[in-house]
Amino acid sequence: MPEIPKTYEPQKYEDKIYALWEKSGFFNPDNLKLPKNAKAYSIVLPPPNITDKLHLGHSSMLAIEDLLIRFHRMKGYRALWIPGTDHAAIATQNVVEKKLLKEKNITRHDLGRDKFLKEVWKFLRVTQKTILNQTRKMGASLDWSREAFTLDDERQKAVTRMFVEMHEAGAIYRGERIVNWCPRCKSTLADDEVEYKEQKTKLYTFRYWKNFPISISTTRPETKLGDTAVAVNPKDARYKKYIGQEFEGFFCGIALKIKIISDRNVDANFGTGALGVTPAHSMIDWKMAEDNKLEKVKVIDEDGNIKKDFGEFSGKTALRTRELVVSRLKEDSLIEKEDDIENNLSVCYRCATTIEPLPSKQWFVNVNKPLKKLGNKSLKDKAIEVVKKKKIEFIPFRFTKSYLDWMNNLHDWCISRQIWFGHKIPVWYKSKDIYVGEIAPKGKGWKQDPDSLDTWFSSGMWTFSTLGWHSFAKASAGKSDRIIKTGDLARFHPMQVLETGYDILTLWVSRMILMSSFAMKEIPFEKVYLHGLVLDKFGKKMSKSKGNGIDPLDMISIYGADAVRMAILLGSTPGNDVRISEEKIESFRNYVTKIWNIYRYSAMAYADFNFIEKINKKDIKSLADRWIVSNLNNVSGEITKDLENYRFSMAGEKLQKFVWNDFADWYLEINKAEKNSKILGYVLDKILKLSHPFAPFVTEKIWQDFFQGRKILMVEKWPVADNDLLDKKAKLEFDNLKQVVTKIRNIRTSYHIDPGKTIQVFAKKIENKEILEKMARIKIEIVLKSSAKGIAIVGKNIKLTLAISDLIDVEKEKARLEKEITNFDGLITKIEALFKNSNFVKSAPKEVIVANKVKLKEYQEKLKIQRELLKNCIY
């Protein structure tokens, strides 16, 4: 056996190991040697934006998903994990625009659409490779042969087809309504892309003209040029008499016709209790105008300036107009009050420009319309139904409520965006004709819609567009309503789990459910695992823009990917934010080194060292052997259960405790005395396999070191706990032994007794004398009496004499046992009562009865052993 270095240096091996895995072909489930009926386990990677660099948020997602995939692959599932990237239309366009401005001082309008798009593609080809290469550094076992991009040919075809199919089914329509318009991005924003910023502003209270009967309050006087009504609360006694009346006059020189209407959304206590209705520039006013059939006068244009026909104000910016209107009102002494108030300003989430609500022609997904295709249910109904019927489960469960709340309040989804980069809308116009289809209509004069689709439209299709949905949809077009899936779609859809951050639950997850309900008539995934956000050690959100984060690539190069993965996976729980610090990563690097050194010792200490899959009972020789083997099989069963139930942190902690505290600190030391290489090989075999999903690199490196390429750990079988090897008594006995060893050690050090000296111990009997001596590093002479306490005499060449009762706190043990017995009796009484009650047996779910019976049995067994041990060893 060649010399093995003292420490494991991840930098040296990680890339090579990743290359070995990739070369093996086993990332692709088609290459796994599996029985035909092997179950599928599929995950699709939430596609990172092409403009992203790997940050800890990605690392977290990759660590969790790779853990799931490796675990299931080893368990014999047809494990598929699909990589890909998102074109992130608006974000990418913004980045390229900024870049062009900075480097060449030009705008996209200077370049023109085609040249600009060429620039975007040139840019994204580079960044796309970067982010995907960085995912490799985390050890992600993604099937690269199925790599996808939301804007590649296959996905473009799928998106186009989806739009056409939805349009044909009546689920997409074109309509005018108030949208959130960003005058800088020149694009609409979805409701959840709008951010709110608190600001101080003035609330003006004034009348339109002198003899107008009601004064109104507003923070935006400039929009009042387009008012067509004043709304009051129907219950407001002050204004009741005016409801229904119409007034005409001039406001700042502009002729207005104002109708007094009532609406229960008006708050009688705000301002004057009367609201000037500007239909074209406020969502809520638009609705009132529809209800009351009012005229909708547009005041502000797409650049954020006042339109023509508004006299002196035309062409001026909205802000400037506000100043002008206010001073004009002051001149005419129409202003009654100016109050300082705080309100929320809507701003663009990309560029923080103030949002201008504007009416505009847009394409919408109708979420409320009953669709024939969905059995006369609406998309919204369907998306609610699948969650209510528990076809889709959220982890943690509480997000079910967030999802349902959001879905219940869902409005039609505006899917057109006024940007150049993205999926083109498959709609063509010729004068008043509109054509919707996958390819351009024949004939001259047709012009394609200049807008692009919302990026969530394409990522909403991600679970099936990545599995070849386009060709499937094409093939099944016109055929009956029954969907017969083929190929990858048949094998891998719906996926088993979607793993993503809770911050995009509504943005993305909900849309995937909508889209899959329509296209596939099935759920996109069975479970949604939502991880928390990764925060820095001050509890701030790490983000690419703030630059306050720990760079995972730096951490990987210093401490290794395994340490980074474990720091993310352990000590965190689903849906809760996790703070990562360098210290935490460092401590897991130490753990990785520990695993390495366990192997180093084993391989160096035994010439015949081998990894052993199974052992016989006759290989188990000592108490320590019984204990470690039993403990291993117990813990491996628990770890498996925890992983199956998405309790990664719990699984990892149990594993770490077993490896470090039990195996390395205790068993290995004893093994040096007992020399049982079989048990060592057996336990280490399991440790490597159980650790592999958490720390794939170091475990594989050890495996390769030993097998020299003859086997790959990544595709080894997951260990199944062997219940025959469980030995509960061994654990209790060994715990006792550990206590005694510890006490003797403490006494030895506190009396400064040199190692190798002898002490006498009074006891009826002491088992495992040799282990005791080895571990406590002192010679022990057993005095077979159980009389009085021994006397401790300290001095040179003098023996220390102890009674075993000095070594274990008998009173404490007794008290503990008594308390447990009391509780236990209560439990027995309760359970017996439950079983006597025939109603309970009938009504209670089977699991409850079984669980209670198991509990009862376990308690009985444990207490029996404890009582026995206390009798034998202590008294």
Added chain:
RNA sequence: GGAUCCUUAGCUCAAUGGCUAGAGCACCUCGUUUACACCGAGGGGGUUAUAGGUUCGAGUCCUAUAGGGUCCACCA
């Protein structure tokens, strides 16, 4: 206004209603025994935010209070 999460050791976090509330880091003492100083042994440090309740048994479930975070709606 609605929803939701959190409050546990000095710090960061765990703990399927069940055994002595656990880890890591930090701190103190001891230790270099051929796997490992990226180490080992031990120790100190907790009224689990507060007050009630349910239970044989509560950090965990219920009610209320206080403080902190997040999301949604509204913001004339």
